[in-house]
Amino acid sequence: MSKVPLTARGAERLQEELVELKRVARPKVIKAIAEAREHGDLKENAEYHAAREQQGFIEGRIKDLEGKLSHAQIIDVTTLNAGGKVVFGATVDVLELDNDAELTYQIVGEDEADIKNGLISVGSPIARALIGKSEGDDVFLETPGGAREFEILDVRYV
Numbered sequence: 001m002s003k004v005p006l007t008a009r010g011a012e013r014l015q016e017e018l019v020e021l022k023r024v025a026r027p028k029v030i031k032a033i034a035e036a037r038e039h040g041d042l043k044e045n046a047e048y049h050a051a052r053e054q055q056g057f058i059e060g061r062i063k064d065l066e067g068k069l070s071h072a073q074i075i076d077v078t079t080l081n082a083g084g085k086v087v088f089g090a091t092v093d094v095l096e097l098d099n100d101a102e103l104t105y106q107i108v109g110e111d112e113a114d115i116k117n118g119l120i121s122v123g124s125p126i127a128r129a130l131i132g133k134s135e136g137d138d139v140f141l142e143t144p145g146g147a148r149e150f151e152i153l154d155v156r157y158v
Contacts, residue, residue: 003073005122007089010112011074018065021058029055068111080157086130088122093154094130094139102153107131 006014029051036048077089086092091106105120107130113121120127129141130152139150 002071004068004071004109004111005088006068006072006074006109007106007112008074008076008078010109011069011072014065014069014072014111018062018069021062021065025058026055026062029058072109077157082155082157084134084155086133086152086155088131089157091156091158092130092152093156094150095153097138097149097151103150105130 032051033048033055036042036045036051039045039047042048075089077091080087080089082090086107088107088109091104093102093104095102104118105126106118107122107127108119110121110123113119113124122128122131125141125143129139130150133139133152135152135155137152139152141148141150
């Protein structure tokens with residue numbers, strides 16, 4: 001499996017979730033299964049089946065997170081010196097020229113993307129259009145809803 005880019009902050013969040021699942025959620029569901037077993041007949045015990053289902057979800061998520069972290073290429077954005085170019089991890093202020101809206105995006109890994117918080121996946125059309133450009137450049141992007149044009153106002157590595 002190839003390396004997957006991940007910001008240091010994104011890797012930290014995934015690591016925190018992994019620790020939470022292993023130290024809190026897993027023991028809690030194991031306790032719930034033990035308590036449900038004490039109620040007797042497991043065939044008709046809804047609490048037992050719900051706890052087992054939850055355990056399956058937790059174990060699957062743990063395995064998923066461990067896999068992602070083991071294949072992650074962690075990039076510390078603060079140490080980048082990309083010469084003002086938009087690269088993975090950069091925070092970019094843009095002006096959408098059609099409606100004069102100022103937007104801020106940070107280009108992150110797929111597992112970190114959250115458009116509501118301005119975190120866009122490196123594989124998204126907007127990120128692909130921005131990468132390699134510099135402050136002052138105009139960026140044209142074809143979307144299903146029509147063409148969009150941006151001007152890059154600022155590029156930061158924070």
